[in-house]
Amino acid sequence: MNRGIDWSVLEAPSLGEFETMCEAAYKGLPEKFRAMTKGIxxxxxxxxxxxVMQEMDLESEFDILGLFQGVGLAQGDAVPHTGRMPNMVTLYRRPILDYWAENEETLGHIVAHVLIHEIGHHFGLSDEDMEAIEANV
Structure with missing residues (x-):
């Protein structure tokens, strides 16, 4: 089944293209959710x-799709604000592309899923809460 795609010229998304995809996924999140992520x-x-490999005790650099680093809202005031690094979500392009190649999900869906999951750690959300947010995206 050829849908008119010239497969001979397709390449994996670059870091820049992946960042654009990530920005689009973020903009697609519910406004209330995004409003609470200011500063991440x-x-x-x-x-x-x-x-990160050592801290997370990873066997392979492909064992992690994304990571939240920082102080979540649940711990917020328990840690002094002075000198604290900003909260950060990192998506790992190559492991995500590897996961995409092995599964039957769209790349956009995977990126949105990882983004929601990692931001969810900032909020201290349960997996069920994150699934409910994904269902509304």
Missing amino acids: LIRVEDFPDPD
Whole structure:
């Protein structure tokens, strides 16, 4: 079944294209949800750095799709604000592309899922809460 796609010229999305996809997924989140994420940095990298690999006790750099780093809202005032790094969500492009290649989901859906899941850690949301948000995106 050829849908007129010239497969010989297709490439995996670059970091820049992946960032654009991530921005689009973020803009597609419910406004109330986005309003509570002010100040969270969202970035895309190819792989986790060695420190993350060690902290998360990962066997492979493909074992993680995204990561929330920082102080979630549930812990917010328990930690002094001075000198604290901003809360950050990182999506890992290569592991996400690998997951996409092995599953029957669209790349856009996977990116949105990882983004919602990692932002959900900022809020201290349960998996059920995150699934409900995804259902409305």
